[in-house]
Amino acid sequence: MRLTDKVVLITGGGSGIGRATAELSAAEGARVAVADRDVTGARETVARIAKDGGEAEAIQADVIDGAAVRAMVEQAIAAFSRVDVLVNNAGRSEGNDILTIDEATWDDTVAVNLKSVYLCSKAVLPSMLERGSGSIVNISSVNGLTGLGEEPYAAAKAGMINLTQNMAVAYGPRGVRANVIAPGTVRTPIWNARLSKNPNVMDTLKAWYPLGRVGLPEDIARAVLFLASDEAAWITGAVLPVDGGLMAGRYRMAQDLGAE
16 A cells, blocks of 8 residues: 555546546555545546545635645645645646647646646645655656647746656755656546547557557556655656657657668
8 A cells, every 4th residue: 555644635536537537546545635626527536536435625726726726735634634646637728739729729738737737746745745655646748758749838848847846846855755757648538538439449559559559547547646655756857758668769750661
């Protein structure tokens, strides 16, 4: 039980990677605050955890609103007395070309993916620093590591990496660790609309990956668990790709170049 007696706060916990992380955290002994703008999804995650004997609290929160974020953290602390682990998972991607993206879409996408990390981290850090311990795990993307399109999303995810590194350097001496996970393509509900138009899109995408498949939410959740736990006690400021080998090289290009 790697998170026994820990309290984990997860944003975007109502589905996908956030739900998988919440369920795995609870299975590993944590009490879990499940935050989501869609409180119905958060409650469904909590119900799934409770069914398996875990303890969790659903919290409705808009992570780009400072007052709402502060209230989210206050509710988590009221329920469980503290926050040991913050998982900044909430995210959204819209727009794919700076020539066509409107300003509002750019601002909203950057806010959800980057401003939220600033707000949530700022809200939990004081209590972590007071106790002299804490772990922040931020969910970035391979889009933040290289040019794969989705410009506002990618720029925000790249900014998240730098912000995390700065937090690791600034607060490591006071007992708080901060790390980043950079997932590749993960089959989550965010893909449902595209799958309804092209049911074969995942088969197309898996050709990019040396391990021959796209990711599952549980793949990312297991990496979060490691970085959140004491097993990673001497790891901070790290960027961990969980991407089926995508960042190791361009597999499809290598195949095409090697074709007779």
